[in-house]
Amino acid sequence: MIDALRTPEGERALATAAELAGGDPLAAAATLRTRGVPADLASAALTQAELRHRATGKFGADAARMFFTRAGLEQATRAIVSGRRAARLRAAGVRTLADLGCGIGADAIAAARAGIKVYAVEADPGTAGVAAANAAALELADLTVTCADATSVDLTGFDAVFCDPARRKGGRRVFDPAAYSPPWDFVAALPGRVPHVVLKLAPGIDHSLVPPGAEAEWVSVAGEVVEAAFWCGPLAEVPRRATLLPSGAVLTGTGDERAPVGPVRRYLYDPDGAVVRSHLVAEFASTVDGTLADPDIAYVYTDTAIDTPYARRLAVQDEVPFSLKRLRALLRDRGVGRLEILKRGSALDPEQLRRDLRLTGPNSATVVLTRVAGRPTSLVCTPD
Helix, strand or coil, rough: CCCCCCHHHHHHHHHHHHHHHCCCHHHHHHHHHCCCCCCCHHHHHHHHHHHHHHHEEEEEEEEHCCCCCCCHHHHCCHHHHHHHHHHHHHHHCCHHHHHCCCCCCHHHHHHHHHEEEEEEECCHHHHHHHHHHHHHCCCCCCECCCCCCHHHHHCCCCCCCEECCCCCECCCECCHHHECCCHHHHHHHHHHCCCEEEEEEECCCCCCCCCCCCCCEEEEEEEEEEEEEEEEEHHCCCEEEEEEEECEEEEECCCCCCECCCCCCCEEEECCHHHHHHHHHHHHHHHCEECCCCCCCCCCCCCCCCCCCCCCEEEEEEEEEHHHHHHHHHHHCEEEEEEEEEEECCCCCHHHHHHHHCCCEEEEEEEECCCCEEEEEEEEEECC
16 A cells, blocks of 8 residues: 555645544545545555654654554654664765665665665565655665565675564564564674674663674663664674763763662662663763662762763652651651652552552652662652
8 A cells, every 4th residue: 555655646645634634533534535535545644644643753854754554663763863873884984784674764764864875675575665665755766675584685795784673473572582583593693794783672682692792782762762782893882882862972881890889878860771771880870979779779879969961860858668657657748749759679569659658738759669788768859
């Protein structure tokens, strides 16, 4: 149906669907039918209008010209992430790139725009068709899309390979790398075949799977960790990297350091998820002269307020051993009715705790459920 949407009739249907987007879907479908649009084409146009609206957060103005599937949009790399990756590849001297498992083409598009000639392959025919349509819609002559099995591609002559293995089957997430498509044994062998390799993986990927000598990077966007990327061969610059977008803040290190441990102090820092996932909490703590209150909990404490792009800062008002009764009394004394609950190292369910506290009052606070020297502890905090 993507091909039908690219015809003059399909483009008119898309334009009408875009005008009707956000309204009653049944009324929109009826309007398209009264304008002579066949039912199947009307349905496809309305679906694309909806997906394009949702895609704006990932692709900006380009979304209005692109084509999507629901699964493809959900799994596509955000433009801010793919653009940064493409710029880094280009700066490393990459001129030709094989994109193995390109999905709807997000990373291939960014690389082509960076001046890299891209040969993209996608095993699913429908998804490959969407990627090809996007290359055409965005007028990217240096992007070629082919429907093929990634494992069958001849990599001879390419400067670099980018691989984003599919991590879903039947609509469900796949957590076992051996069940990726292409499978992990193929993916892990790529650094031995091509000089420059980048692997895009789920944020929860095990550190033990980082290829020898590779750089493992975790990327967050507006505080949400969106991916891990392994940079292999000459692309590796540091052992571990946390990249925070859109600020562009970068923290690097070995991932093996241990932060000093001490008591809870005046300020608590909740590090960005990319810092935590990349095992760079100790490196972050050193930037604020901070300590941990428990060696295995990624909250950092200081006596002075230090501005940092790597963490959110809270002011600690009270520290009490966890007790539902005691916490309820403390919050009621403070007139707290609006409560944010953070936790690390606690098995408590925040929403159940919220119900059990039964709070009313005009004030707000943040409760941090954590451990201090191994003991369950509640910290009552306020924004700083």
